[in-house]
Amino acid sequence: MHDKSVAQLIAGLRDRHFSSVEISRCFLDRIARLDSTYNSFITVDEDAVLASAAAADTRIAAGEAAPLTGVPIAHKDIFCTNGMRTSCGSRMLDNFTPPYDATIIRRFNEEGAIILGKTGMDEFAMGSSNETSYYGPVRNPWDTNLVPGGSSGGSAAAVAAMLAPAATGTDTGGSIRQPAAFCGITGIKPTYGRVSRLGMVAFASSLDQAGPMAYTAEDCALLLNAMAGHDPLDSTSSEVPAEDYCAGLQEKLQGLRIGLPRQYFDDGLDAATARRIEAALKEFEAQGAHLVEVDLPHSQLSIPAYYVIAPAEASTNLSRFDGVRYGHRCENPADLHDLYTRTREEGFGDEVKRRILVGTYALSAGYYDAYYKKAQQVRRLIKQDFIDCFDQVDVIAGPTTPGPAFALGAKSDDPLAMYLEDIYTLAVNLAGLPGMSLPAGEVDGKPVGLQLIGPHFAEARLLNAAHQFQQATNWHLQRPASANGEVA
């Protein structure tokens, strides 16, 4: 039962082949048995899981099931869960138990989905390898010497290892797509504002967006149906009506115009990864899609623009952690200044401190125009590149990452090398576009992710293209040997 997709679990629950309690026990057992290898979960509350599952079974028996009733879902530990610790991977929030639910958690609860647990992540979602977590690194189920990607690495690893059938993640610069690629699963970052940010610990508020991670595009559509929609409690939430993301999955791709940005296939792309991506694109061509070369001339500037804008927003967002109202507080503060500065010294890890300091610098008097304003201008140029492309094509395709997963520790001492990992994903957040990653092959046993990017609010088009690809290929059905109890 642990290897079933969300769609299969829904069908099995509906047809009474198994109960939610049985499914939930199965995943709890697997977590207890296997997660010491991966470290993908930070918190699992078995009693709460089984109580929710029993309630879901009652609801199903009464004929009142919603689509996701009884389905266990793991949540990135960035989403506030009422009465359940929400650490954001940080010592700062190690003792934080929110008194409310994030909007997406509330929506999943209303559907009767089960909160299976809270997954590991880079501290405050700042990282591309899951190595900045206060709770230790998460390991890649395909090879436990490799990183799972980040920042939603715990969610990606938990799904890849079949410890959860699906999970939520957040993506500020690639944090759903890159770990999905590294762990061989499917994940979508919706359009900025598509999914509520209420109760999602803020990193960079003009970039952050939540989305689902699962085996298939169909499963992502099922979860996105529950997550997407306007939230009056999030002032940046879009009022564009959400769609039924499952409705168009079966549409054929005949005539679909797929843009291939020259800049995404340059020298920075690993040669073996490039071959896998090209093979995947041939499959789209076989289904009647047209491949068109396009240009994103400012894409190289996405890294410097992002590493001004994201830290600037982070430095303001993270100023709330002051040791007064919740979270960590240092022992025996001498005075208020000592309370603030020592609490923040102890509560934040190195990468978070670096980004707060870079952001504070970029926003400080005398540097604002040279850094922050300049980065915002470049951000508009990057967005305009995409708008121009979407005059010619329906979707853009390319690699999710420059290469497959790298070894733990390989880049953790070199922030600039780590930042380069996100070269193909950052621009999508800067432009606010939907983007997704889907499994498209492997290099030496390591999964390769294909990225699809669409115009604003074209999530359904991306999911349709990914679903059609997955009807003809089986990369999304591959599971790591370690998750079957075999030695990796």
Add this chain to the structure above:
Amino acid sequence: MAIEQDEIEKIAELARIRIAPDQIGPLTQRIAGILGMVDQLQAADTRDVEPMANPLDAVQRLRSDEVTEQNRREDFQAIAPAVENGLYLVPRVVE
């Protein structure tokens, strides 16, 4: 733009983060590296380009001025490091 150690000390103070004295040097190097990378931005021609703060160019939405929240003081105080009589406690500020 090179950044000096005293500037790191100044922004750390602005950000209210204590940095151990032996960490200032290595941290300055790291941040200088990041700012060096960021300086690629200066090559971009951004004349007449309007800065973009929101990817959908959305403007701040306002809601009607109605009471929508309940008073949950006890819930919020329960998760605070130190409280007394409904107040948050911090070290003495005024002697």
